[in-house]
Amino acid sequence: MSDKKVDDATGVETTGHSWDGISELNNPLPRWWLWTLYATIIWGIAYTIAYPAWPMISGATEGMLGYSTRGEVATQIAEHEAKNEDLVAQLVAADLETLPPSDDLHRYAVSRGGAVFRANCSQCHGSGAAGAVGYPNLLDDDWLWGGDITNIAATVAHGIRNETDDDARWSEMPAFDEILEDAEIAAVVEHVISLSSPDHDASITDQGAAIFEENCSACHGDAALGNRDIGAPNLADAIWLYGGDRSALEHSVRNARFGQMPAWGQRLSEADVRAVSVYVHALGGGE
Incomplete structure (x- = not known):
């Protein structure tokens, strides 16, 4: 049924x-x-x-x-590079110091360098290159290792304090926590603050100046204006990489800082290193 x-x-x-x-x-x-x-x-x-x-x-x-979509992209990139082959060759061979901003090659380098910067550098220095705590502002003229195009290119190519490039920029500040007493650290911090700000404790700045001369002037200079040959920062211009308040300065004196930057010459082509160097130099802070 x-x-x-x-x-x-x-x-x-x-x-x-x-x-x-x-x-x-x-x-x-x-x-x-x-x-x-x-x-x-x-x-x-x-x-x-x-x-x-x-x-x-x-x-x-x-x-x-x-x-492969990746293969398709690689093909498109290769086609693009082929179209710009002559410009790339000129960029690699050019004397960047004498390259005029009005030149087509300079404009190409800035355009290419901007793309390289956004892809590789903006994560640390910011999309506008204004930096952040521990990452330098590339828009001002305060350069640890020099802001002319040659020095910028060298910094980009070899990096800073990395272990992969023998020509990396290298400097190392000692941690004074075990060298100076707490009162001496406080005094030298007040001295450093007094170099660029009226908001300091004048009663201990003289003591701090003497401590600074004995322990810090060898790198930062007698007037604390820094030394680009060894990457020692200028302490008298009120521009601070890690902050200029008492807490940040005391931390720097006690524990030192040891920021690092990759050697981009090992990751990027020579043309890209030169292009991003021209781009950074053209942002306004290049010397």
């Missing part, structure tokens, strides 16, 4: 589902809809065979066509 139920009004078999006395009819799906479904299934199977699709342990299936 059949369990199938037929709707009396239409004569169509029902699914057995009923809501408030209304039965669901088991009408067949339209042929066009079924063929569309079958076509999409076949297309999906063909796609996973032809193109990279199935995830594996260390990658994905390559597909019979060997297509």
Whole structure:
């Protein structure tokens, strides 16, 4: 005996589902809809065979066509480089110090360098190159190692205090926590503050000046104007890499600072190093 139920009004078999006395009819799906479904299934199977699709342990299936979006991008980049081949060669061979801002090559270098900066440098120095605590502002003229185009290019290429490039910029301030007493650290901090701010404790600045002369002037200079040959910062200009309040200065004196920068010459092409150096120099703080 059949369990199938037929709707009396239409004569169509029902699914057995009923809501408030209304039965669901088991009408067949339209042929066009079924063929569309079958076509999409076949297309999906063909796609996973032809193109990279199935995830594996260390990658994905390559597909019979060997297509790669990364390969496509690499091809587009290569085509772009080929179009600019002459400019790249000129940039690599150019004397950056004498390259006039009105020159087409300079404009190309700034444009290319801006892209390099946004992709590799903005994470630390900021999208506008204004820096942050511990990351130098590249818009002003306060440079630890010099802000002319040659020094900027050298800093970009070799980096600062890294272990991967023998020509990296290198300086190291001693931690005075175990060298000076607390009162001596407080005094030298007040002396440093007094060099650029009237808000200081004058009663101990003379003592701080004597401590500074004995322990700090060898690097920072007698007038605390710094020494670019060894990357010693100017302490008299009120521009601070790690902050100029008492807490930040005391931390610097007690524990020293040791910021690092990668050697971009090991990661970027010579043209990119030169381009980003021109870009940074052109931001307004280059000397």
